[in-house]
Amino acid sequence: MPLKHLREDIDKIDTKIADLFAKRMGIAAQIAGEKKDTGTPLWNIRREKEILSRISDQVGDALGGYARILYNTMFDVSRSYQTRFLYTDSPLKNEIDKAISQTPALFPKKAVVACQGIEGSYSQLAAEKLFEFPSIMYFNNWDSVFNAVDKGLCQYGVLPIENSSYGSVGPVYDLMKNHHFYIAKAFKLRIAHKLLAKPGIKLEDITEIISHDQALGQCSPFIEGLKDVKITSCDNTAMAAELVANSQRKDLAAISSKECAELYGLEVLSEDIQISDNNYTRFICISKNLEIYPGANKLSLMISVPHRPSSLYNMIAKFASLGLNLTKLESRPIPGSDFEFMFYFDMEASLQSPEVISLLCELSAQPELFVFLGNYTEN
Numbered sequence: 001m002p003l004k005h006l007r008e009d010i011d012k013i014d015t016k017i018a019d020l021f022a023k024r025m026g027i028a029a030q031i032a033g034e035k036k037d038t039g040t041p042l043w044n045i046r047r048e049k050e051i052l053s054r055i056s057d058q059v060g061d062a063l064g065g066y067a068r069i070l071y072n073t074m075f076d077v078s079r080s081y082q083t084r085f086l087y088t089d090s091p092l093k094n095e096i097d098k099a100i101s102q103t104p105a106l107f108p109k110k111a112v113v114a115c116q117g118i119e120g121s122y123s124q125l126a127a128e129k130l131f132e133f134p135s136i137m138y139f140n141n142w143d144s145v146f147n148a149v150d151k152g153l154c155q156y157g158v159l160p161i162e163n164s165s166y167g168s169v170g171p172v173y174d175l176m177k178n179h180h181f182y183i184a185k186a187f188k189l190r191i192a193h194k195l196l197a198k199p200g201i202k203l204e205d206i207t208e209i210i211s212h213d214q215a216l217g218q219c220s221p222f223i224e225g226l227k228d229v230k231i232t233s234c235d236n237t238a239m240a241a242e243l244v245a246n247s248q249r250k251d252l253a254a255i256s257s258k259e260c261a262e263l264y265g266l267e268v269l270s271e272d273i274q275i276s277d278n279n280y281t282r283f284i285c286i287s288k289n290l291e292i293y294p295g296a297n298k299l300s301l302m303i304s305v306p307h308r309p310s311s312l313y314n315m316i317a318k319f320a321s322l323g324l325n326l327t328k329l330e331s332r333p334i335p336g337s338d339f340e341f342m343f344y345f346d347m348e349a350s351l352q353s354p355e356v357i358s359l360l361c362e363l364s365a366q367p368e369l370f371v372f373l374g375n376y377t378e379n
């Protein structure tokens, strides 16, 4: 049969499918009404499995896999549509509405801010870009920064989460699932590392370099070019500079910043030793309560998807169906589980859109873990 006739047949079938699809969605809306009245959960995984098994039998082995993908997508859109009728007053929606109405128009200039490390740390530099007059409290580790915000000791906390050359700061992602917090703002800081030592010391004298793992990774080609130098990891780049300043050794250097050279009286042995000139670290500014400032256009979520085929694909399809641009997907193993993962999504999205709020309400009602981490601007 010529192509033209075959396409005419497809058009006729599509007309019927579209008609049936609209009817199916109409019935899904009625089911949503029943669920709302009776408090029945949106998801019914057993019912979906029954339909999948019946449909795959009906179409036969050759088309079974395709039919499953089609029907899983159909269940997704059916559930998304039902959320419009179901979650008109979900706890998450109420929290979002409250945050939008109570957050001031402008991000504060002054605040008590928790940072990891000591004076001169990159987190401090980021905090000083985020706030005009931050009053910074330093903590030994990132866990304590999360705790300081959660306990109300500090209004905000500043944490590095990703570097453009060396990738995610895994330990910060791993801590996210243990703490309650929201992202109020994000910021990219350009990072130029220097090799620092006490005055008068030459590069040839150095036998040991200390710094934070992230800085060591961002400078790996420079380090690999040095012969017989021991590399030692420490908690923070500013702490590394302070350690060198307090040491009597003439063969010790730190990878740290220009600011730390001035602060701790060290000299720069090598300038800009990071992999690339375009080396940026993304910092998040966390808060205890949800704050949504006008113009917020980035949204972050933490989700554990079920251990079954296509579940990550189905999740991404939900974002795609609203035309949301995913800017980051990070997966981290859940310790103690059988290779199960926590997924962290960043996307360009605004809670001014009712469809986005509906999607979040739908995700918060599903059985798997879902945490809304905030809607914020990124500078």
Ligand SMILES: C=C(O[C@@H]1C=C(C(=O)O)C=C[C@H]1O)C(=O)O
Pocket: 028, 031, 042, 043, 044, 045, 047, 048, 051, 074, 075, 078, 079, 082
């Ligand atoms: C329509 C329903 O809601 C959801 C969507 C389904 C569907 O589109 O067929 C099936 C089960 C539920 O997860 C229902 O509960 O029947």
